[in-house]
Amino acid sequence: MARRILSLAFAGLILATALAHADQALPNAVITNGGDLLLGTLKLGKRQAGQTVLAPDALTAGDATRASNPFAGPYPSWVSGVGGSGYSDIKPLGNAAVWAPNGSANFTNLFPYGSLNTAGAGTFSVGVNRPGCVAGFTSPSQSAAYDEFGSYALCAQGDTMPLMAAVSGTFTANSFVPTTPTTLSDTVKLGVGMWIRTNDSPAAYNGQITSWTVNGAGQVTAIAVSGWYQRGGGAGTPTGTRAFINPLDKLWGMLLTPFANGIPLIATTQAGSKTVTVNSTVGLYPGGHLIEGPGIPPNTVIAGLDYAANTIQLEKAATATASNMVLTATAGTEFGKYVAAEIDVFNSGVAFAPTWVSGSTGNTTKGSYLVTNVTSISMWRSGLIVYGAGIPDGTTVTFVDTVNNTLTLKRPATANATGVALQGINQLDEGGTALDCVGPLKNANTCYLQRGSVSYGFLSMGAGDTSFLVRPDKFAGIPLYGFRVDGKINGHPSAGDFAVTNDNVEVWKIDGFGNETVQSVNSATDYKIQGMTVIDNAAWASYTPTVACAGGGSLTTGTVSARYKRIGKTVMVTAKVPLTASSCTSGINVTLPFSSAFDTPIQGRDMGKGVALVGLAAANSNAVLVQRYDGTVPSASGVLIGLTYETP
Structure with missing residues (x-):
C-alpha cells in the first residue's frame, strides 16, 4: 500500500523537480511498497536502503544538435561505423547554475552506467547541446564496432560556431546602424558584451555591444558599442560597409588561465x-x-x-x-608557484608492465577471429594491440590459448595468409596515463606545446609514443636524457618513424618497430656542435703544398697532389711529391693545410728507393720535415707521405 509523503524535505524535493507552474496544483506524492517515488503517475526515482535515488522521467533518443549551431556535427566517429546524426540515451537530468558561498559544489555519480550522460558526473558544453564525452552511439548496434565502455568525472566539449550574421550598414563613433532593420531569431541574437567586427580594409575595427534599439516589430535598428578599436592601431570611426556580429576566431575545449600576480x-x-x-x-x-x-x-x-x-x-x-x-x-606564500593544470594518476592496483612482442608469426583466415599456429605464444597476453597483414588497425587480443597456439582477436581478420609476421604492444593507456592526445579526424594536431617559443615543443599527428623530458629527474629514476626516440620506449616500440635529417636528407632512421636504417647522405652533409664539425661525410679536399729543401740545395718537382680532411681539430693529410731533380742536403719540407698544435711524427715511402720515410710536423708549424728512416735525404724520385695531427 502506498505511503503518502508528508516530510518537508521531500515536499521541497518535489517542488524543485516537478515541471509545473507555481499556480498549478501538484498531484499527491507517494512511495510505493516497492520503493518507487511517484508524483502522480510520474516516477521520480527510488527509495531503498535509506537512500533516495532520483532518475529522469524518460530516456529519449533524437538529434541533440542545438538549432543555433547548424554546423555542429554528431559525436566524433572514433572508429568506422560509429557516428551519424542523433544520439542514444541523451536525456540530461537538468541544467543548473551553482553558487556555493559556504563551500565548493560537488557533482557525484556513484553509479555510472551506459553511455553519455549516465556515464559521467557532469558535462560543460559550448556551442552545442550535446551529451557527454563517452561512447556517443546513435544505436546500440554500433557497440559491434566500438565497445570500450567507460565513465568520466567531467566532460568539457565545444563546437566551432559559424558567423552569427553579416549585416550591411553605417558606423558612427559609438554605434552601428543596419541598412535594413535586423530581425532577431533563434540563430541571430544580441547580448551585452558581444563583439562586432567591421569589414574595414586594410585593418578591421572591433567593438563591444553595450545596448541596442528595436522598432515596434522587435527588429534591431541600431547597436551601440563602447568604442571602435582598429587592429594594430587605436580608437576611431570605421568607414566600412558591413558588420560581422559575434565572430568567434578560436575554440577552446578547455581554457585554464592561472594568474601569477x-x-x-x-x-x-x-x-x-x-x-x-x-x-x-x-x-x-x-x-x-x-x-x-x-x-x-x-x-x-x-x-x-x-x-x-x-x-x-x-x-x-x-x-x-x-x-x-x-x-x-x-604573490603567493611559496615563491609564486602555479600550474595551468596538474594531472595526477594513481594506481593502487596491479603494477603496469610494458609489453612488446616481436618475431612471432601466425596464420589468418578471412572473417575468422582466430590466428592459428602462432609461434612464441608465451610472449603474448590478452589486451595487447596486434599488428600484422590482414589484421584491422587497432585490433587487440582477447584470449591467448597456449595449448593450441592460437590468438583470439577482437575483430576478424580481413585476409587469408600463412606465416604472417606478428607484432604487439600494450595499449598506450594501460596502467593509467596523465594525458591521452588523440586526433582521430583529419590529422588534428595534438599535444602542441610551447607555441611561439619553439616551432613544435611536441607535435603528434595522432596517438604517438615517445619520451620528451625537458628536465629529467635522476632522483626519481627518470633516465638522464632530454629527448629520446630509439624505437622502443619502456620496452615497447614508438608508434611512428623517427629520422635524423640534414637539409632534408635522411641520415639515420628508425621505424615504429625499432628497425634501423642508415640512409645514403649528401656529400656536403656534416654535423656541428657549437660551430665545430664533429661528423663529416664530405669528400676529402685538395690543396697544393709548397715543397722546398729543408737545408741547403735545390729541387724541382713534378705534378704534386695532396688531399686532406678536417673533422673538428683533427686533420688527416696525404701528399704525393714527385721530384725530377734534387740536391737537398738535409731533407724536404712539405707545407700542411693547417698548422700543427703539437709535435707529430709522419710516415711515408721513398718513391725511388722504396724505403721508409720518417719526419716531424713540429708544434706551431705549418710544414713537415721529410727524411729517410736513417736521417738521410730522400732520393730525387720523390716522396709519398701521410699523417694525422691536431690543429690549434
Missing part, C-alpha cells in the same frame, strides 16, 4: 645591505617570495620580515642605494 612595493635600498625598507609589508610572507627590481640581484628571495618596522630582509644584498624604487614580490 605580483605585490608592488615602494622601497629604499642600501648598496651592500640585505635590509630594505618598504611602504607596506601587507601580504608578504617570510621565506616565500621572490623579489625583483632595480638594485636587487636576480633570483633574490625575501628571507625575513619586520611587520612593525616595514622592513624586509633579503637573502642577497642590494647592489644599489636608492629611494622610492618600485619593486615587485611574487
Whole structure:
C-alpha cells in the first residue's frame, strides 16, 4: 500500500523537480511498497536502503544538435561505423547554475552506467547541446564496432560556431546602424558584451555591444558599442560597409588561465645591505617570495620580515642605494608557484608492465577471429594491440590459448595468409596515463606545446609514443636524457618513424618497430656542435703544398697532389711529391693545410728507393720535415707521405 509523503524535505524535493507552474496544483506524492517515488503517475526515482535515488522521467533518443549551431556535427566517429546524426540515451537530468558561498559544489555519480550522460558526473558544453564525452552511439548496434565502455568525472566539449550574421550598414563613433532593420531569431541574437567586427580594409575595427534599439516589430535598428578599436592601431570611426556580429576566431575545449600576480612595493635600498625598507609589508610572507627590481640581484628571495618596522630582509644584498624604487614580490606564500593544470594518476592496483612482442608469426583466415599456429605464444597476453597483414588497425587480443597456439582477436581478420609476421604492444593507456592526445579526424594536431617559443615543443599527428623530458629527474629514476626516440620506449616500440635529417636528407632512421636504417647522405652533409664539425661525410679536399729543401740545395718537382680532411681539430693529410731533380742536403719540407698544435711524427715511402720515410710536423708549424728512416735525404724520385695531427 502506498505511503503518502508528508516530510518537508521531500515536499521541497518535489517542488524543485516537478515541471509545473507555481499556480498549478501538484498531484499527491507517494512511495510505493516497492520503493518507487511517484508524483502522480510520474516516477521520480527510488527509495531503498535509506537512500533516495532520483532518475529522469524518460530516456529519449533524437538529434541533440542545438538549432543555433547548424554546423555542429554528431559525436566524433572514433572508429568506422560509429557516428551519424542523433544520439542514444541523451536525456540530461537538468541544467543548473551553482553558487556555493559556504563551500565548493560537488557533482557525484556513484553509479555510472551506459553511455553519455549516465556515464559521467557532469558535462560543460559550448556551442552545442550535446551529451557527454563517452561512447556517443546513435544505436546500440554500433557497440559491434566500438565497445570500450567507460565513465568520466567531467566532460568539457565545444563546437566551432559559424558567423552569427553579416549585416550591411553605417558606423558612427559609438554605434552601428543596419541598412535594413535586423530581425532577431533563434540563430541571430544580441547580448551585452558581444563583439562586432567591421569589414574595414586594410585593418578591421572591433567593438563591444553595450545596448541596442528595436522598432515596434522587435527588429534591431541600431547597436551601440563602447568604442571602435582598429587592429594594430587605436580608437576611431570605421568607414566600412558591413558588420560581422559575434565572430568567434578560436575554440577552446578547455581554457585554464592561472594568474601569477605580483605585490608592488615602494622601497629604499642600501648598496651592500640585505635590509630594505618598504611602504607596506601587507601580504608578504617570510621565506616565500621572490623579489625583483632595480638594485636587487636576480633570483633574490625575501628571507625575513619586520611587520612593525616595514622592513624586509633579503637573502642577497642590494647592489644599489636608492629611494622610492618600485619593486615587485611574487604573490603567493611559496615563491609564486602555479600550474595551468596538474594531472595526477594513481594506481593502487596491479603494477603496469610494458609489453612488446616481436618475431612471432601466425596464420589468418578471412572473417575468422582466430590466428592459428602462432609461434612464441608465451610472449603474448590478452589486451595487447596486434599488428600484422590482414589484421584491422587497432585490433587487440582477447584470449591467448597456449595449448593450441592460437590468438583470439577482437575483430576478424580481413585476409587469408600463412606465416604472417606478428607484432604487439600494450595499449598506450594501460596502467593509467596523465594525458591521452588523440586526433582521430583529419590529422588534428595534438599535444602542441610551447607555441611561439619553439616551432613544435611536441607535435603528434595522432596517438604517438615517445619520451620528451625537458628536465629529467635522476632522483626519481627518470633516465638522464632530454629527448629520446630509439624505437622502443619502456620496452615497447614508438608508434611512428623517427629520422635524423640534414637539409632534408635522411641520415639515420628508425621505424615504429625499432628497425634501423642508415640512409645514403649528401656529400656536403656534416654535423656541428657549437660551430665545430664533429661528423663529416664530405669528400676529402685538395690543396697544393709548397715543397722546398729543408737545408741547403735545390729541387724541382713534378705534378704534386695532396688531399686532406678536417673533422673538428683533427686533420688527416696525404701528399704525393714527385721530384725530377734534387740536391737537398738535409731533407724536404712539405707545407700542411693547417698548422700543427703539437709535435707529430709522419710516415711515408721513398718513391725511388722504396724505403721508409720518417719526419716531424713540429708544434706551431705549418710544414713537415721529410727524411729517410736513417736521417738521410730522400732520393730525387720523390716522396709519398701521410699523417694525422691536431690543429690549434
